[in-house]
Amino acid sequence: MNTQKQVNIIGGGIAGLTTALALQNKGIDFRLFEKNAQITYENVGFGISANIFPILQELNILSETEKLGAKIKKFHIVDDKLKYINSFAINQPALSVKRKEFYQLFLNKLPRDKIFLNTEKHTSDFNESEIVISAEGIDSKTRKQWYPTLKKRDSNQILWRGITKIELDENFKNSYHDFIGNNLRFAIIDTGNDFYSWYIIKQKDTTSEHYTREQLIDLFKNYHSIVKEMIQKSGDIYFSQLKDISPRHRKKLSWYKGNTLLIGDAIHPTTL
Numbered sequence: 001m002n003t004q005k006q007v008n009i010i011g012g013g014i015a016g017l018t019t020a021l022a023l024q025n026k027g028i029d030f031r032l033f034e035k036n037a038q039i040t041y042e043n044v045g046f047g048i049s050a051n052i053f054p055i056l057q058e059l060n061i062l063s064e065t066e067k068l069g070a071k072i073k074k075f076h077i078v079d080d081k082l083k084y085i086n087s088f089a090i091n092q093p094a095l096s097v098k099r100k101e102f103y104q105l106f107l108n109k110l111p112r113d114k115i116f117l118n119t120e121k122h123t124s125d126f127n128e129s130e131i132v133i134s135a136e137g138i139d140s141k142t143r144k145q146w147y148p149t150l151k152k153r154d155s156n157q158i159l160w161r162g163i164t165k166i167e168l169d170e171n172f173k174n175s176y177h178d179f180i181g182n183n184l185r186f187a188i189i190d191t192g193n194d195f196y197s198w199y200i201i202k203q204k205d206t207t208s209e210h211y212t213r214e215q216l217i218d219l220f221k222n223y224h225s226i227v228k229e230m231i232q233k234s235g236d237i238y239f240s241q242l243k244d245i246s247p248r249h250r251k252k253l254s255w256y257k258g259n260t261l262l263i264g265d266a267i268h269p270t271t272l
Ligand SMILES: Cc1cc2nc3c(=O)[nH]c(=O)nc-3n(C[C@H](O)[C@H](O)[C@H](O)COP(=O)(O)OP(=O)(O)OC[C@H]3O[C@@H](n4cnc5c(N)ncnc54)[C@H](O)[C@@H]3O)c2cc1C
Pocket: 010, 011, 012, 013, 014, 015, 016, 033, 034, 035, 036, 045, 046, 047, 048, 119, 120, 121, 122, 135, 136, 137, 138, 140, 141, 159, 240, 241, 242, 263, 264, 265, 266, 269, 270, 272
């Protein structure tokens, strides 16, 4: 007789996908529910630090992940004119990949009949004999129900991201360039095969959410021309606000109640 409890994962972000693959590799049956019509992510870069590699190895996807992007071996701090201020080698190189492709890698390994799209679930939809893993992200309804007074923290910083296909000189290969200047940050990260991901971080103001590509370029008009070129030639540009839950409040939270477990940003959202 099969006495294994039904495992239900709510949310098809990176936390839900990782859990699904880990369960599958251990022969544990699961169902994953995603409220959106697709499991995917915006076309942006994704940094995977070296401490995650053993987990990817355990999931049998490390070598495939490595093929998706570039190893980041050097970190450069430069000024607005691309003058090198400080450069150092990264002892344990990180990986930079396209986030969309990384999600697809997981999806390719998971059986479609275990994934229920367009399906919004709540912990109350399951009975007490089932296991529920809430991987609902920073706006987790489960967490809000458990901790109704807990508030998100706004960093008051905003961010734009994109990926640009461009030929850059050798200095940019396997490297992270962080342009520091004038209360603005611009970063260029090798993401493999002449793709470079980039981001802008800026203090929030009342109109910035609606900046056009030209307005973003204008922010950097006094910077080295490579910044303008990266933004100009970029694929779609995505806007985000940086919010989290303060570590002081996070550490007081329980990760589970009965058969329900909170994972990922549902319980420990962090900013960059
Ligand atoms: C700008 C930015 C850049 C970042 N860059 C990096 C990086 O380079 N490297 C890195 O490691 N981390 C990065 N992070 C952090 C990382 O993105 C998050 O920690 C991670 O996405 C959290 O994954 P998650 O699966 O917990 O939540 P999410 O990615 O938010 O996924 C939650 C999923 O659950 C679904 N869902 C929610 N509620 C329900 C419901 N009731 N029923 C069904 N489905 C539901 C949502 O639709 C969503 O698909 C970055 C974060 C930000 C904001």
